[in-house]
Amino acid sequence: MLTTQELPRWDMTVIYPDMEAPEFEQGFAANIRAVDSLSALFDQHHVAEHTALTVDDALVTAFEEVIARYNEVLEHIETLYTYISCFVDTNSEDTLAQAKLSELMNVYVLLTQLGTRFTAWVGSMDVDALLARSGLARHHEHMLRRAQFRARHLMSSAEEMLASELNISSGMAWGRLHGNMTSQLKVSLDVDGVTKEYPISAVRNMGYSPDRNMRKCAYEAELAAWERVAVPLAASLNSIKNETNVLARKRGWSSALEATLFLNSIDQQTLEAMLEAARESFPDMRRYLKAKARALGLQKLAWYDLQAPIGQSEKSWSFEEAQLFIIEQFGSYSPRLAGLAEQAFNERWIDAEPRPGKIDGAYCAGLRPGESRVLANYSPSYDSVSTLAHELGHAYHNLNMRDRTTLQSGSPMTLAETASIFCETIIRNAALKNASKQEQLAILASSLQNSCMIVVDITSRFLFEQGVFEKRQQRELSVDELKELMLDTQRLTYGDGLDEAALHPYMWAVKGHYYNSDYPYYNYPYMFGLLFGLGLYTRYQQDPEGFKQGYDDLLSLTGMVDAATLAARFGIDIRTKEFWCSSLDNLRKDIDRFEELVKTF
Structure with a gap:
């Protein structure tokens, strides 16, 4: 049985032996040449904006050659990017990996420029005429329609080229700064009378400790650590949000927000319906928080109590136990899902050790078509088991997109959580089935805490980011202003469910999602994913065999149709508040059950 020290690290040798191997250098160079060759092909066929293009035989031939080569290059570059990123994300002090990632970013600049040229080219075509004459175009219809629309939101060619070149030393660089600083952040803490330094991830994991004093000490030490790096992180956040504002306006x-709705393949009506349903659920979410406080013998939860286990007899999950349980329960849905999990564990797709x-x-992250890599920071808790199941759900989604081209498989974030929430729900229901009342309480507490975070905390993050975007149009925000804005949104959403004197003013520093310049509002898609996944799981319970016949196909199409069209396949109207409320009803039932269990202890 694996101990904490023996948690697995992922195997990357299926791509290259290691980053110092000649095979890696040869592959890296070959990928750069491939991008240069693609650029030459774009030049050959004049892939760029035109006043209007006649869709004749020559254009169809050029289009089919370009899109086939474009897909091939993107697939290989994404594999290379994931390979290098896996080394950086597990060891930010790996100077070779950092250097190669930086070098690869220059290649991404060129790819971004080629992508802009391709979008402008498609925008110059009669797409309907192209679809009528090319089967390959019809296979990529959704992507072409979106490119045609996006072409209307392009700056001039020169401006787009400049923006992509500057991004590597602006938004992208600020995002890397956040990742590097936070992964290397050390926290000095006294544990069992011994003071030593811990990585910030390990300190945050102490929030799961049954010892409230330990949780509080870890929380206070964590806040002190964020304070030490608050100034550069605030500079990073201010810079990214300003860049995003400027580019959105220029385009x-x-x-x-409007730009990100397009990216996420939904409309304003859908977002507003979902957020309104979420707001209406806040009293129920606070019921859960108050019930958890009673279970812990507290008058009110502090932030550092949010992940606290309930009771002293909570089951400890070794990694091996988690592995066996996940495979078995995935098998209750289908042999294919269980086989995916078994392959992931056996072939070392998972890096589980905090360090x-x-x-x-x-x-x-997708490594190759149908093959993924999962990063986790495993602790022997049900929550970590649930996280593994969640990430393996993403891997199953990737498996179902194995036969799609890269340009067909660009799932929006809203739909990217579909399989992960579904798999997480399978595990939760199985864990509850044969659990003692004490274990049921612990599992429901963990599950509801995750749901509360996604419904309540994600709303606070959305409101925070919205506030930053609005205020950043006038000037930079100071560290104190960012802290106060974060606290304001936490008070507004958590309300009397948490102790206002013990919130988390540095969540804007913690969450790397704020620092992704390519995906502003990297928050509400998680709520969409949770509630859409719960809605699908309800459909599965109503008609298991009928659901299975269409589910894998649904996952394979998430990059090929918009969210509303995909949802309609299962009779779901995502533009109505009623659907989102019905998904939230599942959480209300869990809260009711949780409250009843709390009364028995």
């Missing part, structure tokens, strides 16, 4: 978007230099949190 003709009414706001950064210095490794970034906090968890994610799943």
Whole structure:
């Protein structure tokens, strides 16, 4: 059985033996040549903005050659990017990996410029005529329609080229600064009478400790650590948000939010319906928080109590136990899902060990078509088991997109959480089924804490980011202003569910999502994903066999149709508040059950 010290690290040798191997240098160079060759092909076929293009045989031939080569290059570059990023994310002090990632970013500048040229080219065509004459175009219809629309929101060619070149030393660089600083941040803490330095990820994991004094000490030490790096992180955040504002305005978007709605394949009506339903659920979410406080013997929860386990007999999950449980429960849905999980564990797709230099949190990244890598910071808790299931859901989504081209598989973030929430729900329901009342309480507490974070905390993050974008149009925000804005949104959303004297003023520094210049408002898609996933799970419970017949196909199409069209396949209207309320009803039932369990202890 694996101990904490024996948690697995992922195997990257399926791509190259290591980053110092000649095979890596050869592959890296080959990928750069491929991008240069693609650029030459774009020049050959005059891929750029034109007044109007006649869709004749020559243009169809050129289009099909360009898109086939474009897909091929993108696939190989994405594999190379994931390969290098996996080294950076698990060891930010790996200077070779950092250097190669920086070098690759220069290649991404060229790819971004080629992408802009391609979008402008498509915008110059009669797309309907192209679709009528090319089967390859019809296979990419959704992407072409979106490119045609996006072409209306391009700056001039010279401005777009300049913006992409500057991004590497502006938004992208500020984002890397955040990742590097936070992954290398050390916290001095006294544990069991011994004072030593811990990585910030390990200190944040102490929030799961059953010892309230430990949680409080870790929380206070964490806040002190964020204070030490608050000035450069505030500079980073201010710079990224200003850049996003400027570019949105120059591209003709009414706001950064309007641009991100397009990116996420939904409309304003859908967002407003979802957020309104979320706001209406806040009293219920506060019921959960108050019930958890009672279970812990507290008058009110502090921020550092949010992840506290309830009771002293909570089951400890070794990594091996988590592995066996996930495979078995995925098998209750389908052999294909269980097979994916088994492959991920057996072939070492997972890096589970928390360690210095490794970034906090968890994610799943596609490595090759149908093959992924999962980063986690595992602790022997149900919450970590649930996180593994969640990330393996992303891997299952990637598996179902294996036969799609890169340009067909660009899922918006709103739909990217579909399989992960579904898999997380499978695990939760299975864990509850045979659990004692004490374990049910712990599992529901963990599950509801995650749901509360996504519904309540994500709303606070959305409001915070909206506030930053608005205020940043006038001037930079100081560290104190960012802290106060963060606290304001936490008070507004958590209300009397938390102790206002013990909130988290540095969540803007913690969350790397704020520092992604390519994806502003990297928050509400998580709420969409949770509630859409719960809605799909309800459909599965109503008709298991009928659901299975269409689910894998749905996952394969998330980059090929818009969210509303995809949802309609299962009778879901995402533009109505009623759907979102019905998904939230699942959480209300869990809160009711949780309250009843609390009364028995």
